[in-house]
Amino acid sequence: MPSALQLVERARKGDQSAFRLLVVQHERLVRATVMGMLGDTAEADDVCQEVFIRFYQSLSKFRGESEVGTYLCRIAINLCINEGKRRQRKTRWLSALGQEGHSEDREDPGRNPERQELEDTLRKALQQIDPEFRVVVVLRLIDGYSVKETAEILELPQGTIASRLARGQQKLREILEKWL
């Protein structure tokens, strides 16, 4: 199995099958990050696609100083923040027009309903906490990055990450109290 860096090198030379393999290897991580940030919505799928397209476009700039997954997470977080701002603008416009402005959650009919309900509740609870806390919770507790790695991805001091993580967890626990 070729390493991610070898695949990047091949993709850079125009080998699309190598890039496809990179997508297969990192889809779950990107999807977990994006869905943690945006919820299980139709836009989340578009953002996942956009993450890989941006990565493809910036292959020549990728120097391998960070892991491919870390690099993809950085792109995903930036795109999710932009998407969040776009949603806010849309909600403002729609509320000004007197309409509801929320994204429809999708249901996967092939999944265990109880499990799906619990996951939906978790994702909805995540959407209720501030993005600055949410991003830390997603990277640390869903993606499994360490505090140090999360600090590197977000380019913030470790102390800030630790305090945002503590506050984010506390808020999330309060929201989910009756489920836990």
Add this chain to the structure above:
Amino acid sequence: MAINEEKGRQLLLRSLEESLSAEEQAELLAALAGSENLRREQQQLGKMRSLLANLQPPTAPDFPDRLMIQLRERQQEARIITWVTRVAAAGLLIVALALLNLYWTEGSLDTDTILGLESLSPNDALTLMDY
């Protein structure tokens, strides 16, 4: 007691990410022993972290294929944009060179020069009327 509980909460949250000193560990244990709220929070936080760690994104088996199609479409669009930009740039260059040539030969770029009217005399108009 309330102060102890708040301090205990902070230690509890810290203990999830880092190892506490022996003194802090003892303080946390004492706070947990003395507060049912804190014990419940500890349990809830543990459960919540475990649920988050196992939160699986829904699978999309056709995602890589859809993405590669989208990528090829974008590349095609980018090629078309590059081609159109080059044609437009070449067109602008030709116009600029033509104007430069005109200025070089005629010494002016006013409208009459550009339209070629400067070298026409009234007689030319009469000659045209003969046709």
